[in-house]
Amino acid sequence: MAGHVPVVPMDRGNNTTCTINLHGATIVSWRVNNQEQLFVSKKSVFDGRKPIRGGIPFIFPQFGQWNYGTNGPPYNGFGRISRWQLDKGPERLPSGDIEAIFSLCDSDFTFSMWQHHFRISYRIILREKELHLNIGVYNPSKESPFDFNVLLHSYFKCPDVRRCQVTGLNGVTFLDRTRQGPEGPPGSPPPQPPAYQECREVVTLAEWTDRIYINTPHEHIVTNVVSGRKMRIQKYNFPDTVIWNPWEQKAKEMADFGDDEHPNMICVNGGHVSTPVTLMPGQAFEASLILQVM
Numbered sequence: 520m521a522g523h524v525p526v527v528p529m530d531r532g533n534n535t536t537c538t539i540n541l542h543g544a545t546i547v548s549w550r551v552n553n554q555e556q557l558f559v560s561k562k563s564v565f566d567g568r569k570p571i572r573g574g575i576p577f578i579f580p581q582f583g584q585w586n587y588g589t590n591g592p593p594y595n596g597f598g599r600i601s602r603w604q605l606d607k608g609p610e611r612l613p614s615g616d617i618e619a620i621f622s623l624c625d626s627d628f629t630f631s632m633w634q635h636h637f638r639i640s641y642r643i644i645l646r647e648k649e650l651h652l653n654i655g656v657y658n659p660s661k662e663s664p665f666d667f668n669v670l671l672h673s674y675f676k677c678p679d680v681r682r683c684q685v686t687g688l689n690g691v692t693f694l695d696r697t698r699q700g701p702e703g704p705p706g707s708p709p710p711q712p713p714a715y716q717e718c719r720e721v722v723t724l725a726e727w728t729d730r731i732y733i734n735t736p737h738e739h740i741v742t743n744v745v746s747g748r749k750m751r752i753q754k755y756n757f758p759d760t761v762i763w764n765p766w767e768q769k770a771k772e773m774a775d776f777g778d779d780e781h782p783n784m785i786c787v788n789g790g791h792v793s794t795p796v797t798l799m800p801g802q803a804f805e806a807s808l809i810l811q812v813m
Contacts, residue, residue: 529609529617543599546575558674558784570599572775573674580667582792592632617645635665653807658798670790682743684721687736696729727766735760749813754789756806761788
């Protein structure tokens with residue numbers, strides 16, 4: 520699993536590019552008009568073992584340690600630390616856009632942590648000012664269902680996170696993962712964080728933030744990202760939105776995150792994490808995310 524991991528470059532022309540590291544199928548760069556849209560920590564490790572800190576990692580089959588406690592896959596799953604395959608492309612579509620398709624299947628590596636057969640297809644389309652991320656999770660088993668979480672963990676670059684605003688969350692219930700819920704019996708999964716209702720018209724960040732907004736609208740606008748522009752996030756079959764920034768106190772606890780980097784990133788992520796997806800034998804789950812520079 521370790522050592523040099525190849526990257527897959529996608530180039531649409533006009534200084535619009537995207538780079539995917541096959542370690543975790545992590546999108547490590549997305550440039551529009553030669554401006555980088557994604558944050559990757561200067562302390563991120565590219566050793567083919569640890570997750571890449573930044574870009575857009577692929578979180579599967581669990582978010583945090585929710586479904587399995589400490590007895591299952593590692594924190595945030597193994598999708599982001601697995602070697603993915605490039606199945607197709609990158610190739611130019613008739614529209615002029617560039618497409619590449621990646622996949623991940625069960626292996627001895629995944630079976631050591633999670634005893635299920637699965638197949639994931641991850642289709643990435645690079646458009647002029649948009650990134651289309653389409654995922655399919657398939658259960659090839661004939662008898663056993665499985666539960667999973669999935670999340671595309673987008674780290675957006677910004678000049679000052681305190682000036683960013685996120686729309687579309689007013690009135691939504693959220694779980695605050697910076698606060699501890701009541702403990703369960705020994706050996707049970709970690710406690711659910713307490714739930715609150717968002718009363719702000721737009722969400723801003725001024726401290727360590729780790730929130731799961733449940734059953735959110737399919738569109739959010741994030742203001743004041745690169746060059747003071749806006750990022751539109753559209754999500755389909757991703758009912759949850761996660762907003763995260765470690766702020767100073769948590770940044771210092773992470774070896775792969777610079778102590779002074781938190782002002783320059785905001786995570787606004789689409790996923791299916793507050794409840795698991797249950798996939799019956801022979802069934803598929805599909806979801807997609809569209810990121811658009813406005």
